[in-house]
Amino acid sequence: MTTIAVSTTINGDDVEYLCHADESLLDVLRNRLGLMGSKEGCGTGDCGACSTMLDGRIVCSCLVLGAEAEGREIETIEGMAHGHDLHPLQTKFLEHAALQCGICTPGFLMAAKALLDVNPDPTEEEIRFWLAGNLCRCTGYDKIVRAVQDAAAEMRGDAA
């Protein structure tokens, strides 16, 4: 199978890669670029563990072709912290024990960040429905929702 040359932007950096026509963006990130923070839980868009940002919208990278990324802007979990400075969501997930096994965590963090980008003060119901495409089997979601609420409050500058 012939490969396709792709030039794109990932976490602010120019990146070039070759991929097969049928190769998902998730496989490109994980297998060709070493960005293994995005996880494959289902491969069919049902679990959200591979959530990444594509041109400002949150997507399942398992349902995007690597070839489609040409000229686009991609953000992954690896770009969420700035050096050692964690994003408030990352800090709050740790403080609230919002992860047990942690396999869904990168996807939740990316999806939650996408929510707070468009809605800095979401209700509990808005958080729950926005995150419905991210499956977690360990926590029952309670502490995840609380961590997102707390991070949102901190980012708004509200006293916790």
Added chain:
Amino acid sequence: MSFDASYNEKELNAVGTRPVRPDGVDKVTGRARYGADYNMPGQLVARVLRSPHAHARILRIDTSQAEALKGVKAVVTAADLPDLTDGDASLFAILDNCMARTKALYDGHAVAAVAAIDVHVARKALKLIEVDYEVLPHVVDVDLAMAPDAPVLDETIITKGVTPAPDAPSNVFAHSEFGHGDVAAGFAKADEIVERTFKTEQTHQGYIEPHACVASCNSDGSAEMWVCTQGPFVYRQVCADLLGLEVSKLKVTSSEIGGGFGGKTHVWAEPVALALSRKAGRPVKLVMSRNEVFRASGPTSATSIDVKIGATKDGTITAAEATLRYTSGPYPDTWAETGAMTAFACYDLENVKTVGIEVLVNRPKVAAYRAPSAPMAAFAVESAIDSLAHKIGIDAVDFRIKNAAREGTRSSYGPVYGPIGIGPTLEAAKAHAHMSAPLGKNQGRGMACGFWFNFGGQTCTDLNISADGTVTLSVGTVDVGGSRASLSMIAAEELGIAYEDVKAGVADTASLGYNDMTDGSRGTFSSSMATISAARNAIAVMKQRAALMWDIPVEDIEWKDGQAHAVGASHDNLAPLSVKDIAAKAGNTGGPIAGHSELVADGAGVSFGTHICDVEVDPETGATRVIRYTVIQDAGKAVHPAYVEGQYQGGAAQGIGWALNEEYIYGEDGRLQNAGFLDYRIPVCSDLPMIDTQILEIPNPNHPYGVRGVGETSIVPPLAAVANAVSDAVGVRMTHVPISPPRILAALKAQR
């Protein structure tokens, strides 16, 4: 090994706080490496060919075309996994489940596997493998499998535990019976009796991470494997047994694990990956797809349970009886027996009898799932208890309190209980604000109790003190939900140093002695016991080193607040020596300082929980929403309360999913129709409310800090708690789990 594990009340500083876990930053930045996140040089990609038939004899497998395809480096079938099980039936079942030998026994049963240079070639190769099947009649339903005309899966099975022994083979592997007293006499004394049949459908653990491993066999007989597992030592043993490897030459490293819940206590495709690597002479990476995870790993039993309970008007249960039919997949197992042991364990019963019946069906081999077998039995029993309470007109909580097992009660599974915690969870439920909160239209409330056997087991830890006085702690129980934090806290507590100065990690099988798996709610219970023991051993060493540094007798040294203190009038001018001070001089006082511990952590103690659930049901569509949920459970001592709450909440959520939506759906052809997260419907974030928790702390007498396992019990009550709530809301007793909208609507129609 004279470690005294008995409870010793003392003030705890680190234990009971909520620090950030040591593996946390890796997990929020995407750096943590799970099963599929590891690669080896020259690794091949494996794919497994699976039976499309529920039951079929394998007449012929021709792999020659696949082997001839460029890029294919190995093809294996059962012939490449010769039977080395030496009459061990349970090991043979694992082997046959890894790769079908003579018959494919369920849709998804592996029949061959390939290793190729990439996934495209591997996929192509699968299509080139020819398998001739003789399709046989199949049976997937537990009750139908017991019918006289059911197709028999294994002609060698004659039911055990029945006298006289049947003279013909059947799908019933065994009966097992528990109880005491005379149930017929007990029922004769009852004023009211409830007798009902319940059904539960098969569920999956639903861990988000599919099974994944990288296996590498070398020409010198050594091998290694990176794998997501709840028990690297057990995986090592089973894989070595099945492949004829020397145990110590197989190194198994557990990756970060993306959920297990019992499903990763069993070996699945790992021996196949090793066999492929052995044949190809190269490392092999095998990652299951989600479809494969559902079709070929993990599920629970599907069950059909008859329950009969009688009581007098004053609310005393006079007799209780249950017959529990559990599927075990296509191989014999003891899942019904476990269910039969747990069914009435919450109650103090004069007359009780349970019979467990193990039933073979053409479904995947059943695996443990969080308090395995207990939730289904509890669903049936707690539903019947609820009905009986209504029937005699007594409050459901009071009825349970009146009949609750207590110290001295003979358990339904045999032994007499020591001090146990069901009473306090019930009293807490009765006093909980949730219990008296008002309900709105179409809303209902239910509650239920649950029981589980926790256990401990073989455990081993190494605690090493570095030159700067910080501590590394190597444990052998896989961290499934924050145990590295808990164990670091325990080490800090015992040594008297800061939590931040301890870093716990999970060791591979080459670096630490044997450990049982993280199952049976044992991870924190048993590894904390071994950590305390290792820390105390390290303190003994540090006292000796301080004695050398001070040149005084070791008897004159006392360990307090993380420091060696010289005691006695002659030493009062000596400033205490900290761990750091002692560690800095270790090179000249005898070398590295460490504490080790190898022990058996027995005495975990049984566990009880009580849950309260409110639901709202749309009577026109049957749509059900859980609107409030409370978990009350005894933790003995919560080491890291946030992760204890997490276990309570997670188990409750899984139980709610089981109660309302999750089920394996088979077609007439015996094929699984919902092998994906789209139609195998686990709860999503918008399905659930916040899940309130109340941690009771009644110290476990068999642990130095009073710790009790907390991992499993929380999945036991929800099926019944939800069912009781739905039944309260709609006024019809729901007896079939999952209580899906079509079942609710059908029940409402039948009642009208």
Added chain:
Amino acid sequence: MRYERPETLEDAVGLLSATPERSHILAGGTDLLVRMKNDDFDADLVVDIKRIAGMGEIARTDAGFVIGAAVPCAKLAEDAALVAAWPGVVEAANLIGSTQIQSRCTMTGNLCNAGPAADSVPALVAVDARVKIVGPEGNRIIPARDVPVGPGQTSLAPGEIVAAIVLPEPAPQTGSAYLRFIPRTEMDIAVVGTAVVLTRDADGTVASARVALGAVGPRVIVPDDAAQMLVGTTLDDDTLARFEAACSDAATPIDDKRGTVAFRKEVAGVLARRAAKIAYDRAGETQ
């Protein structure tokens, strides 16, 4: 398999015409990529239409709202005029999948996938949407209802592409609504879907009504008899009860892993009644 990213519709049609078998159009990819994971999937060509001018845009023209074939459903909710005009269509499209799926999935894909349970299709049928088709034999405009002809089957000829969906401007005092039943609160495929569009007269009675039922037959069912029951009424209880029964009767579902015949028929009536109420109320709120 080849991946092509043409910049004009003509080029896209040319590519598809040259490979009439085993070729697929890629817009959001939320169905196609799922199928591609299957071991049995084989394709020679995938044509990504997202870089073709206009495919990702919503335009308001004399014909109404022209929604490009590659407009992700999330974008529909960001178009205030569209939401105000056809809330029933936007809410249906926004029920497809998760937030992540919404970023990618398209109504055109939902329509051309021809799944009987597609959420947006009953809503499109109820508003009498049209589709613009370009193809090797020229362009044509047909009702959205006529695109799916059976499960997984469309009336599109080889090489044809649905370039846009066109929603008419609503008449004054028109309301639309879509309700579906799923066992969970999110992430499921519809067990039943019902769309209602109705227009009120000045006196508050229903002047016209159109109803579409999804997931209860191989194609969307349009029970005109049931819809006619609403006309001339203010949705009194008796009318709604007759309407509900008529919708239940019109449904011809199957038993499958997502629901039973009895359940689907009953719930089709319940949801149609509820959707009619919502549409009626919405009609009263518009000018």
Added chain:
Amino acid sequence: MVQVTLWAGLRPLAEDQEHVTIEAATIRELLSKLQLRYPALEQPFRNDVAVAINGTIYRDDWSQGIPEDAEVFLMRRIPGG
């Protein structure tokens, strides 16, 4: 002397006895004497047995002492999740 109760599955291997009286100070002694008396118990004793002493279940600690007049139950080892 301790009286040991066997779970139902063991009884056919022990001449259908439900209760067996035996002189034993530890679990190890108990199991080895039982096996001596009923050799068919060897198979289940390999991997399948746990011992409850006064309600506390021991799976592995065979050095555990058995107090005088203790209630002793042989149980099947339970799987965990």
